Amino acid sequence: MNTVVTESLEPLIAELRSRGFTVVGPTTRDGAIRFAEISCSAQLPAGRGDEQRPGRYRLTERHDDLVFGFAASPDSAKRYTQPPRQPLLRMREGTVEEAEAQAPRIALLGVRACDLAAIAVQDRVFLGGRHPDPAYRKRREAMLLIAVNCAVPGGTCFCVSMGTGPKATTGFDLALTELSDPHRFLIETGSGRGAEIVTAISHRPATGDDVVAAEEVSRVAATRMGRQVDTDGIQERLAGAHDSPRWAEVASRCLACTNCTMVCPTCFCTTVEDATDFTGGVAERTEVWDSCFTLDFSEVGGSSVRGSGSARYRQWLTHKFSTWFDQFGMSGCVGCGRCITWCPTGIDVTEELGCIL
């Protein structure tokens, strides 16, 4: 693997744009780090950090010039790999037209190791079974992933427990490590496409000192996880906790609002929405994000088979950490901590697992 150093991300962003990519990277908007299209490196959130704890997120000032000095943002790659609304088909007087999948050429800049692990989970879900999803495949193939190795994990992060981070080891086209004194970026290439892009931008070869400094960033980050989970035998232990009294206790705090599943980078459930026009001659079917916390989700024969909040919370947590292994041979949780931060009542999966197991 070729490892190089660049002092600025400006040439990289310009090169990506000249190759026809829409560069989507972190920006600050509405009091949070949000993914948005950027055209130059000045739009990156220099000197901004975040403070995250259960049910609370705040942007902070860092008093340095790091542009990636924050942890997981409310947006994961899911919004791009699996958009919230996708037209599936249109019927016109008995003729069915399948909607052509939109697959914009997006270079996603700043995805973290946990996000890459989540994309690997989605790849398994959408492409690994007997019925691969061609629309998902098209979007993934059009997407370029530029990872950033986390320097500043958040208060709700636990990627170390889940074995997914903080250093990106696979699944990226390029991986950056932001270094200071002097401010520079170490770039590792992870694919042929990534290597081509690096060749086209100005850089110098990485020195031994650069590589050691980058390793130190990931080593220190790994010691700063805000949360941890004991995953030893978790699949069996959770399956055996079906009758735990904790389910009712957590349900007393759970709003069943769906926020945890919406921000989760691996929650992939959707429903279909059918609409007709006034003439009744045209019908459209749209795939939309759904959640196992709604009653409609488990409606069978006119009522929900998971009517209680405790049944729904148990279903979600058990799927993430136990039955996901049965279904896909891997964990459904990557340890990004979004469900903890963005739960309005601050329910902490790591705490719940500790109490249930």
Place this chain on the structure above:
Amino acid sequence: MAGPAAAAGRPRLAVWKFASCDGCQLTLLDCEDELLSVAAEVDIAYFLEASSAVGPGPYDLSLVEGSVTTPDDLRRIQHVRRVSKRLVTIGACATAGGIQALRDFADVREFASIVYARPDYIATLERSTPISAHVPVDFELRGCPIDKRQLLEVISAFLAGRRPFVPAHSVCVECKARGNVCVMVAHGTPCLGPVTQAGCGALCPAFNRGCYGCFGPMESPNARALNAQLRELGMSTPELVRVYRTFNATEEPFRQAAEEAESDT
């Protein structure tokens, strides 16, 4: 409105008003782009807000706005039901009694004595009640006001004889799909979104405002858990009571939420 010849064969629509501000029936006129196709497929036979020309009943679909607040309303809603094959109530007044149901928490005669010079001229009921308290209702469309997109969905669903796609889950589902940042978590802004039914498209949070519950309680509201968090964010007991006592104050989960807030102190 189209004449009787052009109306032949088309389903006949009526729009009725009870105690309300007219905002929900105006949503139908506000459809603008879609209004012509509605008018092409439906004979808008009775809609006083739009036309004084009145076609006789019976009507295939009646949209009813407003709550029942007078003795005359009690009689009139029975007539509306009799002349309607399908009856859909639109807006918080019709589905929950509306803002005027705040009278339920006080003495309406006292209000009348303060507001009117001759309160003895006022014939009003003790309570403001939803249409469903008086006649069978085929579908209730929530909101203050209702959402135009949902109104069109309900009308086209009834024309096609299918179930309308009007989910009863929380506003948060729409809020996240829209890409809003959570105002409660990121800004500390109190928000009723987690206990409120979706349908507005998460309008208020999209402008960095908290949801104020105008679509009423969602399918499984846990207001007690939300109240604990709203107190953490600094809301006092009177503020909590007030936030639930607006357009859907008498919907049972919101009524309870306000009562629990009072008794938890």
